[in-house]
Amino acid sequence: MYKHIIWDFDGTLFDTYPVMAKVFKELLREKGIEEPLEEILKQMKVSASSALRYYEKKYQIGKEFVTEYKKRKRESEFELSKPFEGIEEICKYIHSTNRKNYILTHRGDSTIELLKIYDLHSYFSDFITSKQGFERKPSPDAIYYLINKYNMNHSEAIMIGDRDLDLLSGKNAGISTCYFTDGNEKNDNADFIINNFQQLYTIL
Numbered sequence: 001m002y003k004h005i006i007w008d009f010d011g012t013l014f015d016t017y018p019v020m021a022k023v024f025k026e027l028l029r030e031k032g033i034e035e036p037l038e039e040i041l042k043q044m045k046v047s048a049s050s051a052l053r054y055y056e057k058k059y060q061i062g063k064e065f066v067t068e069y070k071k072r073k074r075e076s077e078f079e080l081s082k083p084f085e086g087i088e089e090i091c092k093y094i095h096s097t098n099r100k101n102y103i104l105t106h107r108g109d110s111t112i113e114l115l116k117i118y119d120l121h122s123y124f125s126d127f128i129t130s131k132q133g134f135e136r137k138p139s140p141d142a143i144y145y146l147i148n149k150y151n152m153n154h155s156e157a158i159m160i161g162d163r164d165l166d167l168l169s170g171k172n173a174g175i176s177t178c179y180f181t182d183g184n185e186k187n188d189n190a191d192f193i194i195n196n197f198q199q200l201y202t203i204l
Contacts (some may be wrong), residue, residue: 002176002204004152005094006143008161009105010048012180016081016115017044023072024051033059047106047164074110083118085198091123094204100125100150104142104159104169125150140167143175158204164189178203 010016021040028035035055043051044197090100101124105111108130115121126146128134134142144166147157159170160178167189170177177202179190187193191201 002156003099003157004106004150004157005204006102006146006157006159008166009103009107009111011045011162012160013087014081014083016077017041019077019080020044020048020073023076024069025070027069028067081105081114083120084197088120090197090200091120095123102126102146104128106130106136115164137165140173143169143173
């Protein structure tokens with residue numbers, strides 16, 4: 001049984017990519033640049049910082065663009081970003097069975113704010129965000145910190161995410177991994193693969 005469930009945030013707990021990509025596309029359009037939404041989504045799913053670097057190189061967008069994007073994204077996501085279907089139920093179930101949920105994300109304070117908006121905050125025991133300053137995933141450093149802080153048995157911990165860097169951070173820390181995908185693709189870094197959160201009940 002897994003007693004310690006470590007969640008990625010964007011694209012795993014919350015469906016934030018469509019909002020991020022839409023804001024990015026609109027801002028590019030204002031600068032006379034047309035870019036397919038599907039391509040922006042693809043880049044965002046690698047990581048937001050990777051997407052910004054990609055488009056900075058492709059279109060020579062500067063710091064002003066990045067600053068404006070982050071401002072508009074923050075304004076939009078509080079209205080439009082929502083947890084995936086089934087997230088509240090599975091997090092509540094884990095919490096109610098005396099096990100622990102944790103978050104490991106590259107984003108900052110907006111993580112906590114969004115959890116509070118949707119009454120999910122109380123189901124989580126700890127939050128690793130950009131504010132702690134850990135090396136970014138796939139580094140295992142943040143997971144090692146949680147393992148030591150909560151005296152976890154490696155065999156009782158699992159990392160759930162939608163990207164390779166989430167899974168690799170778990171693998172690098174010596175814990176199990178679960179890949180969340182909206183398709184049917186395989187992933188060699190995953191011990192488990194799910195495309196809806198009902199499937200977690202048989203895993204956890």
